[in-house]
Amino acid sequence: MLIKLLSGDTPRSGLLAVLLLVILISLAFAPFLFPGTRSLETAAKICIFIVLVASYDLLLGYAGIVSFAHTMFFGIGAYGTALALSTTGPTYGSMIWGTAAGAIVAAVFALAIGLFSLRVKAIFFAMVTLAIASAFAVLVSQLSWLTGGEDGLNYSIPREFKPAFKLVDEKIFDVRINGKLLLYYLVFFASLILFLTMLRIVNSPFGRTLKAVRDNAFRAEAIGYRVVWYRTTATVLSAVMAALAGSLLAIWLRYTGPATTLSMEIMIDILLMVVIGGMGTLYGAVIGATIFxxxxxxxxxxxxxxxxxxxxxxxxxxxxxxxxxxxxxxxxFILSVYFFPSGIVGRLRAGRT
Known part of the structure; x- marks a missing residue:
């Protein structure tokens, strides 16, 4: 069953399998293994960034597309959920339609960028995405009547996800079963489902064709594959996953602002996590995000x-x-790049016995 979920893409390294299992267990039982607000905040951030980094690896590692607009899609998802909750109230309906709206808007933006820009050379496409992301960040900061400007948006979420809500009065393993714990497990399971979805995508016929396009676009086009279509689809899928990660962050923080979603620092962090973990593996997103x-x-x-x-x-x-x-x-970071040029996952797989 597990192999089916992983779509045949096993870790292919005993040590890597152990590391992934340790991370999975640590995140699954984080509230009980590492009690405290700071530990829970860290575990939730790791879950969200695993999805975000994996979505960028889908674009960079599997499609070979260098983009600097990934935080824009992350921000669109976060602001979609934030605006829904702040305008229509802290209901489950607001969470759902805000998340869906953010994902749809991100997909439309990604489709437009893909169709108009992916025909240019890699460096020029990267510059185009950087310009678009910068313009979007400035626009969000200027539209203070809608987005809260530099101050961002504060909003409420359903009461079942607030710390004051108690599912049961008694503690379990000295941990209070409250709304914050329920919210953490919402983030954890949503992140797990999104990661497994991306894992299946990259190990499907579409994913294998995408790697062929990455390795030699001219040859792929010569044998009949529509290179622009595959690259555009990868861009859209990556954007949707990033937007969903942004929605999870918005729900978890109950705050959305330019500094938490749209800053260039976050984009650089994503790049570092992908490089540290290993491009073109998806498992690298788990290792890279956790370590970083x-x-x-x-x-x-x-x-x-x-x-x-x-x-x-x-x-x-x-x-x-x-x-x-x-x-x-x-x-x-410099040492990790020097000793693990193909990332930690690449090095572990190369050294397996």
Whole structure:
């Protein structure tokens, strides 16, 4: 049954299979294994970014398309849900139609970009998407009457997903079963379903043809495949998945703003996660997103502990000072690219016995 869900694309590495299983179990039981608000926030962010990074890998790793507009689709999904909840109230209907509207708008934008821009060379397409994404971010910031501008939108969600809601009065394994926990499992299972859907897509005849187009577009077109159609379809599918990830983030945060969805920093983070995990694998999205977000969240704390432990050694304690965490995050990225040029998943698969 599991092999059927994975569409035959097994990890193909014992160590990789163990890592994926550990991540799956940790996320599935995160509220019980790692109690605390910060741990739950981190686990939810990992779930959402696994979907977002996998959707970008579908575009970059499988279709060979470099785009800088992915956060635009992410933002469209988030703002679609946010606007629905803020205008029509905190109902399940608002969540559903807002999510659907965001996905549809993202698909339309992606279709337009694909049809008008995918005939140009890769670098020019990347520049076109960068210009469109920048213009969209400026537009969202300017339309304060609709989007809240730079301040963003705050809204409410159904009461069953709020921390004050209690499903049962008694704690289970010292964890309160409240609305926040229910919301986390909504995010977890939705992310799992979306990831498995993308895994089946890339291992379908469509996905295999997409890889053939990526490897040699001229040959694929010569034998009868419509290259533009395949690339445009991949762009639309990737955009829809990114929009759905944005909707999950909007529901989880109960806030949507340019800084949380549309910033270039998020786009760079997505690229880093794809490269660290391994392009063209989808499993790389799981590994890359988990490692990167854990480093973002806890590296500064770990460096604080290291600085205290080496306080008697002036030079070392200065180098590992918590305020230098971004420097060491960059060093870790450089080392990962140097030792894992094909990503962690690629290296593990190449070294399997």
């Amino acid at each position: 977000i854990l480093a973002q969240t806890y590296l500064q704390n770990l460096m604080g502990v290291a600085a205290e432990a080496t306080s008697a050694i002036p030079l070392v304690s200065t180098l590992v000072a918590p305020e230098r965490w971004l420097l060491w995050l960059g060093v870790l």
